[in-house]
Amino acid sequence: MDLAARKYNFIQELSSIDENLLEKLELFLKTNQKDWFDELSIEEQKEIEIGLKQADNNELMTHTEVMNKFKKWH
Structure with a gap:
């Protein structure tokens, strides 16, 4: 019995439990x-x-800060 048939049979069984x-x-x-x-x-x-530890310690950079830092490569 293939997977689809097994699923169908299982659903049929569920309807009567x-x-x-x-x-x-x-x-x-x-x-x-x-x-x-x-x-x-x-x-x-x-x-x-x-x-997560860095975030808890407020060691964060905003998206804008990151983009400004890496502008020189674009």
Whole structure:
């Protein structure tokens, strides 16, 4: 059975389940969703954490400041 047929059959089954089982399925789906951050490499996670710490320490530049700084290359 291909994926589309399996999905169709699953939807058909869902239409006849009781509320208790539906709640359990909803909870299962919610708790098994992956966080996008966990999908990043360790290096990417570290870089984001560094950026967040810099933001917390007010080590920021506005978009205008960045554009002015790099105008010489354009």
